[in-house]
Amino acid sequence: MLELAIQGSKKYFGWIIALLVVIGMAFGIYRLQLDFGLGITGMSRDVSWGFYIAQFTFLVGVAAGGVMVVTPYYLHHYKAFGKITILGEFLAIAAITMCLLFILVDLGQPMRMFNVLLYPTPNSVLFWDMIVLNGYLFLNIVIGWNVLEAERNQTHYPMWLKPLIYLSIPWAVGIHTVTAYLYCGLPGRGFWLTAILAPRFLSSAFAAGPALLILLCLFIRKVTKFDPGREQIQSLAKIVAYAICLNVFFFLCEVFVVFYSQIPEHMEPFIYMFAGLHGHSALVPWMWTSVLLAVASFVLLLMPEVRRNHSVLPWICGMVFVSLWIDKGIGLIVGGFVPTPLGEVVEYAPTLPEISITLGIWAFGALLITVFYKIALSVRGEMAA
Secondary structure (H helix, E strand, O other): OHHHHHOOOHHHHHHHHHHHHHHHHHHHHHHHHHHHOHHHOOOOOOOOOOHHHHHHHHHHHHHHOOHHHHHHHHHOOOHHHHHOHHHHHHHHHHHHHHHHHHHHHHOOOHHHHHHHHHOOOOOOHHHHHHHHHHHHHHHHHHHHHHHHHHHHOOOOOOOOHHHHHHHHHHHHHHHHHHHHHHHHOOOOOOOOOOOOHHHHHHHHHHHHHHHHHHHHHHHHHHHOOOOOOHHHHHHHHHHHHHHHHHHHHHHHHHHHHHHHHOOHHHHHHHHHHHOOEOOEOOOHHHHHHHHHHHHHHHHHHOOHHHHOOOOOHHHHHHHHHHHHHHHHHHHHHHHHHOOOOOOOOOOOOOOHHHHHHHHHHHHHHHHHHHHHHHHHHHHHHHHHO
């Protein structure tokens, strides 16, 4: 089926070339980072995780969100999702690949990733995170490709695939749960030291992943002859509404516990993010933007007439996506490092090389989605013909 990816219009190949240019420029900057080291980034001794790990954390949620189309279709036999399940699985593949690339560039020296395999440490959460991420990537590649191949041949997918499909459902929950444990297992960081971090991660994942899938489905319907279906998009919109509602509720639970207990090391990160601390307030506009977008999108999604309006729905899903990207892609990481265990406020801002490399990895993810979706839609076109 790979031959279907090299067949397309001039606009398709123009988009591919544009993405390759961005990827090439980012790779050139990454070569500079390899030569100079992570000193070209905004990270420091006090803020040792920055923009790269922030994107990784957010994208794990996008990948885990794919389970919200897999579960209804395979487990509850909701046949309407049959048209978009493969799109969710391919989105998960692209998101996990981007996660692994962000870990790679954050390591400084990519050879260090072999240390996890050469010197396995089962008592380390990072070891288990490597297993769940690569395992989920493998499951989605095997499931997605075989299901699409069977669909092209107009046959049922092999029966040996069914256990892998069922395994991928709890595995999707596991990738974001284990990622949350990477943070809440650090006792010196009060902002992350909370048992509700994993549920917060999952609720945001089940909002961000389907929101992005809705945007992709609406885009596909506009630029191709394939229609993912109005019922499918509306079902995803309801999932996003419930998930963003849970995310807001969990956040408010955390705020109540933190400020009612009056424990300084738990309160100070929240104060820094939403009001500023000791004259430092770089994150304040970002975090309030995230809160306002989350609340506004939640209220709008609760209105059936607004949710059913496909002219407005893309804007609402964009609001959800941006809100959660700010929350997990900026606030979660930086907020956990400020203030330091010694009470100092060391602010962090990504440098131009960091942003450029990040854009390159996002472009690579967009390239994977473009190629995978081109193959999937071409197969659907052959079937329709």
